[in-house]
Amino acid sequence: MSNTNQGPVTVLGLGMMGAALANAFVRNGNPTTVWNRSAGKAEALVAQGAVFAPDIREAIAAGPVVVACVSTYEVLNELFAGAAAELKGKVVVNLTSGTPEDARAAAVWAEQHGVRYLDGAVMAVPQMIGLPQALIFYGGSQELFAEQEELLKPLAGTGVYLGEDTGVPMIYDLGLLSLLWSSLAGYFHAVALVRSAGVPAEAFTPFAAGWIEHVIAPAIPQSAREIDSNSFETEVSSLDVNKAAIEHLVATSRQLGINSDLPAAVQALIERRVAQGFGTHSLASLVEAFEQG
Numbered sequence: 001m002s003n004t005n006q007g008p009v010t011v012l013g014l015g016m017m018g019a020a021l022a023n024a025f026v027r028n029g030n031p032t033t034v035w036n037r038s039a040g041k042a043e044a045l046v047a048q049g050a051v052f053a054p055d056i057r058e059a060i061a062a063g064p065v066v067v068a069c070v071s072t073y074e075v076l077n078e079l080f081a082g083a084a085a086e087l088k089g090k091v092v093v094n095l096t097s098g099t100p101e102d103a104r105a106a107a108v109w110a111e112q113h114g115v116r117y118l119d120g121a122v123m124a125v126p127q128m129i130g131l132p133q134a135l136i137f138y139g140g141s142q143e144l145f146a147e148q149e150e151l152l153k154p155l156a157g158t159g160v161y162l163g164e165d166t167g168v169p170m171i172y173d174l175g176l177l178s179l180l181w182s183s184l185a186g187y188f189h190a191v192a193l194v195r196s197a198g199v200p201a202e203a204f205t206p207f208a209a210g211w212i213e214h215v216i217a218p219a220i221p222q223s224a225r226e227i228d229s230n231s232f233e234t235e236v237s238s239l240d241v242n243k244a245a246i247e248h249l250v251a252t253s254r255q256l257g258i259n260s261d262l263p264a265a266v267q268a269l270i271e272r273r274v275a276q277g278f279g280t281h282s283l284a285s286l287v288e289a290f291e292q293g
């Protein structure tokens with residue numbers, strides 16, 4: 001009996017991510033047809049057993065499922081517009097990153113052109129593709145995801161279906177990127193502070209790592225509980241207490257000539273909530289400051 005995990009697949013786009021996706025299919029034994037604007041990027045994959053189709057329409061026609069990963073939705077839309085006839089009746093799993101609205105518009109286009117469409121957000125770097133720790137979020141028809149889930153397994157240890165709205169994977173993607181950029185920016189600001197005292201970044205690592213493990217990571221589930229139950233009263237660390245502390249951080253950064261934009265932005269949110277009468281709330285209540293725009 002044939003394994004549904006090893007069906008034929010076409011991969012469009014062989015940049016860093018697309019090549020890693022195609023590579024995972026080839027390693028898994030899926031007959032893999034590949035296409036890329038610059039043909040040279042297919043060479044290594046062809047050497048491993050992939051078939052290169054020089055024409056995108058030929059690549060799409062080669063099998064029932066197309067996995068697309070190009071730089072932007074603008075590029076994707078242009079490529080698809082030129083191959084609408086070949087795409088009709090195919091399954092498209094689009095792993096290009098963009099905005100939730102890009103993903104929703106692509107789903108509308110697919111629906112109008114008889115294409116069965118899933119959108120996905122890859123939460124991994126190319127080197128992680130195919131490994132257990134790789135994560136991909138998917139959105140679109142539940143029936144279609146159930147049908148394609150096995151085929152998509154070689155790409156990531158965890159494939160999470162988030163519902164019919166194809167914009168939601170991108171919202172999760174951007175949410176995790178927001179967390180990544182803001183937390184790392186906080187770390188870099190902290191390192192600028194300690195370097196002002198002549199301390200190398202690595203000397204600070206045990207304290208930064210321990211702080212994340214013992215203070216910041218546990219604050220995430222705790223904050224989520226408070227946010228979902230709309231109950232922010234705290235006896236541990238109120239906004240009033242944080243307002244006083246962050247003043248020291250902003251003032252010290254300025255004194256040392258260190259850019260204070262990041263802590264000043266957080267300070268403004270805290271001050272706004274305190275001015276609105278929520279000084280006894282925990283930091284989790286800042287979610288409402290964000291939601292107020």
Ligand SMILES: NC(=O)c1ccc[n+]([C@@H]2O[C@H](COP(=O)([O-])OP(=O)(O)OC[C@H]3O[C@@H](n4cnc5c(N)ncnc54)[C@H](OP(=O)(O)O)[C@@H]3O)[C@@H](O)[C@H]2O)c1
Binds near residue numbers: 016070072097123126
């Ligand atoms: N790399 C990562 O760590 C990572 C992680 C998560 C998500 N992603 C997302 O995955 C997508 C691809 O990223 P990547 O890292 O593979 O980028 P990349 O290495 O820059 O590759 C871009 C791909 O898009 C193609 N392309 C660009 N403009 C084109 C055009 N006008 N016509 C046809 N093809 C065009 C390129 O073709 P050529 O080879 O001919 O230039 C190439 O296949 C992006 O949306 C990115 O945000 C990447």
